[in-house]
Amino acid sequence: MAVVTFSRNDFESLVGKRLKDSDYTEAIPMIGVTTESLDKDSVSFEVFPNRPDMLSAEGFARALKAFMDGSKKIKYETGKVYGAVKADKSVENVRPYVVCAVVRNVKLTGHALKSLMQFQEKIHETFGRKRERVAIGVHDMSKIKFPLKYAAYEPPEISFVPLDKKEKLNLAQILHRHDKGKDYGWILEGREKYPVITDANNNVLSFPPIINGELTRVTEKSKDLFIDVTGTSKHYISKTLNILCASLIDRGAKVEAVKIDYGKSSETTPDMNCQKIKLNADYLNGLLDTDLKENEIRTLLLKMGVDFTNGVASVPFYRTDVMHQIDIVEDVAISMGYGKFEPRIPKIPTMAERDELQEKCLALKEIMVGLGLEETVSFVLTNYNKQFKMMNAPVEECAEILNPKTEDYTICRKYILPSLIAVLADNKHNEYPQRIFELGDCVYLSNNDTGASNVRKVGVALCHKNADTNEIKSVLETFMNLYGMKYSLKNSAHPSLIKGRCGDILVDGRKAGFIGEVDPAVLQNWGLENPVAVFEMDVE
């Protein structure tokens, strides 16, 4: 989730009135935004990813203004078509879509510039998926000669001076030498050609999604802007351009359209038409348990910036979150206020049903506790070292993580015993005797649909100066007797247990687990100084 910070003064002048602290902490959260921090000069909000239009101070203020004073509608429109951008077929395999706009009479001073830069950064990060899906370029219009061309070239073919550099670099050099090239070069990995926007004088405006040219750098003096948005999804780049244009119009600018010519087809951007979506009032009233008439719905929706007439909602062009009429229903609910809905419990005739394995485990835990054992709960995640090597056991194949963040967690455990030993090793400073048990999931690779299965196991470890095979055998015997399960023991060997003091636990003639005293060599691996006697077995 993105956190944005606005100047409080600028924000309130955009809203059109002074806001009290309580407006920020009580009222604004009710539109679905959390106020992260607030002081005299600035305010930070946490904006949910479905409302990228609220990542800009202008967009946020617009939403709040409508929410607070309801009915006023702002008109957004594009002027004449200024010029054309030819999108070459060569971009199809690398970054297929572009949308553009020309913005006139911009005053990019102070807060307006800061808001624009913050918006650009946040949208790249979130909605733009780190520039892969959406990348924005903003240029000083006075340096550009139309028509423009959007095409892909082999990296050494094109050179220009990128932002923040003094010398010309070709596209490959930019990826290696420029900070932005290093940050975002991965997006172009494996491509033979890279996308570039050039003007009629063959000057490079932009190398999306990496960097703009120094030539068209925007300064506080820039009066007219050219905006390009490129990406992998026409929908998302259009929405991004819409949000940008709406914000600049809120600051007093005028927007002119640009024709994008794909050869076979063409379109004019930005498209400021509302999204029309049918809203069935019965559906709405059924889900909210309300009895709202069409005009009441209209009033409520106007507070959310949405118009509603004749069963059709008109969603403003800068909103990105409306996919289904349910999204309009939510707007109505938010507009009413969640506090207006009286909680109630319906009568739904269902029977409680317990999971059998869970029930079994509860019974087993009761027995364990009755035997005076203390329950521990460990991670399923572990690593080969703890699970096998420190247990002096041969490494087995496990469910393994592809992208572990630390060496501590690289596999899912197959056995409980190493978890128990780890707990004992962590508790050497605590009072003895330590008689512990754990009942939990291990993971085995399997032929299940997911390729792995949970295996529920139980393990017991007794650690004190007199712990031995006799004691653990008595625990097992009592445990199995109380649970009512017949079993037998067979002398055998286990790599972590003392030779000649361990055995297999057999149930119905099949091996269900093992029992014995932990090998002193293993104890030493873990720094344990007291004998440890253990058993571990499958629960199912």
Added chain:
Amino acid sequence: MGGIYHPHETVLLKCIYRLKDSAALDVKTLSKESGLNEDSVRKAALWLSNKGLVKIIVEEEKTDSLTNEGIKYSKTGLPESELYRLVALNGRAEIKDLKGREIAIMWAKKKGWIKISNGVVEPLSRPKDPDEDKRLLNCIAAGNKIPKGKLEEFKNRNLILEKPVKKESLAITGKGILEAELFLKAGFGSDAEIGKLTPEIIKSGQWKKGLRSYDVTLPAGRLIAGKKHITTIWAEKIRKIFLDMGFKESAGPLVESSFWCFDALYQPQDHPSRELADTFYMKKPVRSELPDKKTVDAVKKAHESGVNGSTGWMYKWSGKIAEKPVLRTHTTAVSARSLYGLKPPAKIFCIGRAFRNETVDYKHLPEFTQIEGIVADENVTFRDLLGYLKEFYSRLGFSKIRFRPAYFPYTEMSVEPEVYFEDKKEWVELGGAGILRPEVTNPLGVDAPVLAWGLSLERPVALMTGLNDIRNFYFKNDLRMLRETRVRV
């Protein structure tokens, strides 16, 4: 008798009562008189004084004790004695041969044992007892008195030191006298009583002579109890809440396909929460199987172009990505499986482990326990969602609740419940909830609205127990801490 006494107490009280007219009774004397060892006297005296029966009087007394030098001389004798012997043996000695014995010479001369002329030392009158001072030093060490003049001399020679010493003595109080007299009337028998009852004592009838009373108010040690883990106790409490409300318990695999973990829940394939930085993907197993083609196609359509009037996410959905196995990031994956082919009405819950690719700190763990409930019924509404939330959280112990709009990709309306946490007097966000989007339920074949909510188990446990560092639960299993947590929650 006004109380219960340890036999040592009765013995000591009897003894002090008998000697009540003698001078201060110290531990040594009382030990001798009562037959108890000094330690027992001290303990019994403390108990009796706690009961107000005797007074412990502490006085500071000055005692002389030997310095290190004094101790040395008490063993070897004083240096002038040795010097005198040496000189007397040879009849004379040259001063230059007596280097290092300046102090001895000085004191021998002062005592009139020798004379010095022209660098030659000669013995004078034979002293009565050259070892007298050694004897006196030993007297002091034993705590006996010596003549005042000698005491001053030793002090000046820095052989003894005056030290304040605390001396304790006992005196019986008025209450003690009454109690002791009561004892006498009842016949002091208790010091002969039997303490631990044994099978032999029961069989032989010895117990008839009387059993010693124990003071049950004295502090006792604690045992190490067999005990469930604090998170188990809470999980059981929550399980019971769901069962009491008529829910069915469900479970699912820890290693889950991306399909059930994300795609079936309408999370677009480029959603940030699916990134490597947040989700554990599996190296083994390599891939998972997708469910039947009809369901997969329906999910694909929901993502690409929408179902039930939705626009969808408008991108190209890939079955390959959906096949990638992950460690489930939420138990909502279990709910998705439950929804598959579900016939409403149904109420289902799940309590299980979930995984996030987090680095461990006091607030974040790569593993945690999630709690999740869903309600599917043709007639459920937003109000019912709030109703279940209110009921659930109030049974959990949070009676005040409020609701805030939120966003989750698979619910609409989405709600964040906030509960009022009495101890801290503040509203705390606790979990998330909503009505599942039609894009989730429709492809899985469910037409009815489905209410859903979930929260982590660790959060309320941390709130209610004050154990804010969640690492202590799993990460460390600190037994000292676990032994202290309460069983009833």
